[in-house]
Amino acid sequence: MGKTRFLIVSDLHGSDIVLNKTVNAAKFYGIRNIIIAGDLTGKLLVPIIKLQGEKYSLNLFGENRVVDGSKLEEVKKQIRGSGYYYKVLSEDEYVSMEGDKEKIKAAFLDEMKKGLDEFFTKAHERLKPIGAKLYLIPGNDDYEEVADYIQHYRTETVVPFEQSIVEFEGEYELAGYGYSNPTPWHTPREKSEDQIYADVKKIMEKSDPKRTILVAHVPPIDTKIDKAPKLTPDLKPELVGGEYQMVSVGSTAMRRIIEEYNPLLGLHGHIHESGGIDYVKNSFGRTPVFNPGSDYSAGILRGLILELDGGKVKNYLFTRG
Template sequence: MNANGTTGTRLYFATDLRAADRCFTKFLSAASTYDAQVLVLGGNLTGTRMAPVVRHRAGEWRAVLDGVPVELCTDREVAGFERRAADVGAYAFRTDPDELAALDDDPAAVDALFHRLAAERLRRWLELAADRLPEDRVRLFVCCGNDDPTALDALIDDSPAALLTEGRAVELDDRRVLVGVGYSNATPWQCERDLPEEELAQRLATALDGVERSGAQLVLHTHCPPYDSELDSAVVLDEELRPRTEAGQEIVAPSGSTAVREVVERYEPVLSLHGRALESRGYVRLGRTLAVNPGSEYSDGILRGVLVDFDTDGVAHHLLTSG
């Protein structure tokens, strides 16, 4: 029996951690904090920035984090900076002025370095999950997001600590299956997993094939929220990726997927879990479906999530969490 008196599975979901170590550590702790048997980690797992730590002279390093320049005089100070950067989702790496100048002139090398650092961060997270989560009591499901390199799927699939849900129906408990799709409708950033709505609809259909016939309750996890659901409000950007304004106010509009909305309305999952629109934290009822976007404040080290208790009929209780 769970703390609120409900018998059955308890699930904790968080998303858009953006490589922030502090939030991921809190996410793993949610299993014991909330007595959850299932953890679901959504994309985007990848960070958005690198923080070079530049060696200028023996015993002197310089770096910048959140616009603040720092000088570091010992290896201990450098290691402390690297931890602070990782806590807020930045990829710190040690370099020198010549190497940094070479990177400035070689976008392909920058891209390769970024992908390597992203893979290293995720690999370390998965190792930490294997070490901290009790294998016999907590299951971890992971799905990437539209801004995550596709190569990360293989790391998750190879991990003994996690189950990759991308494009699959996996057993969540004896009554429910979980289907994950991290691909997204098109965004202004033209991310690696952005797709036209027609292709996203086909990917969703393939992932959900056979779910109706199974008779199991469906828990759907798509990184992008359903279109015009109140979980997908986002600032409209112009061609230069700057916020569009009207009368001095930023214009906000739905940014979600029509394909996801159609799937939710057709399959009526008992629960649908979403992310991407970080500011649209909340939950709504779409027919019989409880749809949730817990939002994210990864850059402040705050873990946003949702706690869900299931019973025989579906969702018994849910609670948005922050900490």
């Protein structure tokens, strides 16, 4: 196996700022391939209500605002930069949609798909000329409809590989899995540990572990890359002595898979505050596992540049930009 060098990012959550930085990263860092380990879409749709006299009303970041039409584009940019989506509605349209969960979800999905289309188009336009590719899987926060949309959006530049295996650089293969174990927030794509184990086992049975890079959104449990604040019953971070109490929230199934199959390495995300590297020991030795972390809400793209040589990790560099 020869050398290959690539960038891994995760948990971009719809932010136009970090999505743009992602597609620009190939040229900036001089790499040919980018891997996104899930959670491409945002979590909130902001209704912008058109009032009389070219005025617009909205609630953004908990603040009710009325803005002049001349400021509307600036507000839209701020919303998309934060990872949220927006929809401009008349007062009648807003009233008809308010409280209708099906209409709200349909509008939300429509805006998410529009955002993905824009991102994929930019990726194709900017990556194709330099011979680079974007490999991606959805995560637990991406709706099933979005995951299906991503999986069927395949070009010579954009390569989805959810619950499948794709060739990578001719000598390696990527095995993808985007579901997470249950979370307190009951996100769209969660499964039990038993279901995760059965799903990923099927994938790994078709792979060659010696050349397989496991790209799984959820990290293995009891590692340095799965630590998140312990939550109170009302889902607030628990503070003791002024410090957050950190606990492991990763997947027991994912750890079991890595222990049993010993893939070349594991690339993960999901836990934004736990970017880093750790190792999962098994009967074959140990498997390095990575999480680039995420600061999408601040407009910061956190990433990890990995260099493989001869089937082993030769170098790695965590990035922020």
